[in-house]
Amino acid sequence: MRSPEELTVAFRSAGLKVTPQRQLLFRLLHDNSSHPTADSLHSAATSVMPGISLRTVYQTLTDLAEMGELQSIEVGSGSLRFDPNVSDHHHAVCDGCGDVHDVYVSKAPVLRGLDDFSVSDAHIVYRGHCGACSALVATK
């Protein structure tokens, strides 16, 4: 995702308006690698701008996704997660704390049983335990 300043320009030239709510979300999302949900973003936004609506958060996330500035991912946590990192990568979900980590995969795997299907995209979700959670399990 581009910087708040660049997004401001991009939104205006797309005929979209730049409101304080959107600017806040631009800042909250920029360089955010936590893969937040709409709800967690709303919480973070509320502490800075009380009264901001969850509906506005969804709206802005949708706009950003349509502009290709972020991607929404589904990792089985029940709700969508939003990722300003739109580079080609995958995700690892900790079954202990639920944190989502970025994974970069080199060398595409070899497929079998997939005749007559043209693949345009692949997303891998790894599950396991992060270092902290592995340590917790070990000491218990």
Place this chain on the structure above:
Amino acid sequence: MRSPEELTVAFRSAGLKVTPQRQLLFRLLHDNSSHPTADSLHSAATSVMPGISLRTVYQTLTDLAEMGELQSIEVGSGSLRFDPNVSDHHHAVCDGCGDVHDVYVSKAPVLRGLDDFSVSDAHIVYRGHCGACSALVATK
């Protein structure tokens, strides 16, 4: 997933009862490679046994999953899909018709950026178009 007959024995020895509703679902799921949703199973079940409750379908699917007889997968279609094929495999989803196909992947990919994380499972969701849908697009 095992055969309806084997499941009958397994359910009884687990202290679970074998009802007509469950037997029907055993049959509908056995050798079913369509990755059905709870709702589509309920529709199929209703045509044989009018009055069967969607709640019962969910209940039985949960029981089967807990016994390891099937897995539930999330491929981004909004609702869970259930898969009696519990062998190690992945899925390809057609963006045209929504059908879900099995994919077998040899040779695990090499991961980067995933330090200090122990992976216990991986699930790849491929997206694209199946043969039929590719043909449709070409002729249009």
Place this chain on the structure above:
DNA sequence: ACCTTATCTGCATGAATTGCTAATTAGCAA
């Protein structure tokens, strides 16, 4: 400053799943 139009908020609605409970039934035992 004005005017048009996009946006915001609050609430209603929708879709998928789970919780709850009275009535029913499976299946073991007498």
Place this chain on the structure above:
DNA sequence: TTGCTAATTAGCAATTCATGCAGATAAGGT
């Protein structure tokens, strides 16, 4: 067979996540 008891069913309520809608508001070009 008959009876007993715990598991199951059906129906409906509740929950969660996301989107639809509309009147009030405000962005931003003129």
